Amino acid sequence: MKIFKKLNIEISKDIGKSFLTSVMGGRLNKQIEEMLVEKRKICIENISPKLIFDKYDIEKIIGDKVYFKSGNVFTGPNISRILKNSETAIIFVQTLGNKIDVLITEESKKGDTLSAIIMDAITTNLLECLGKATAKIIKTEGITQKGWDSTCSYSPGQFKWTIEEQKEIFSMLPCEKIGVKLNSSFLMEPFKSSSGVYGFGPSELISKIKTACEICPKKDCIGRRTKDF
């Protein structure tokens, strides 16, 4: 198991703009552009990126079930499809920390819905930046043999993997060590956190699915990605 409590992430100058533009229906007015600049600074100053992950050997995949040698089991048609022929999997949880959740909640409580929406869009993109940084670390750890490669990442809550499977992920990692817990709805707290799995094995045998979005039918989803991390 590995834990990173101080991660540096690469943040583009216009972070949040593209996602916010989609959220706002395609264009931003001058007031929103100015608020974006102001809130971007606040968001970046108040994140604390952290990562925990561990490697698990896959024993077998039968039907919708992925059996790990540890006794853990993942269930779902797409997780078994994505991990097919992988020999190992890295299970991870990453977070931007609690402070940013508190700030967004405060804006909502004050009734400043626009600020909360802008900060939410910025931090959604910051979580993607964190995903890019952690993918590098995880893939370096998982690709242990010549000719091996990694699958795309896949997370509970994505199409055809129920959010309840978070419980299995949290039984595989001591997430409290990076300050993340599951609430009774199987959502992570802090909310600006994400979890998931990458599979690893011989490149000619493992899944070639590029992103979980590729096998998701929600074509008009504003979060749709064509490239994995």
Ligand code: SF4
């Ligand atoms: S298209 Fe949207 S809903 Fe479907 S997996 Fe991608 S982000 Fe999730």
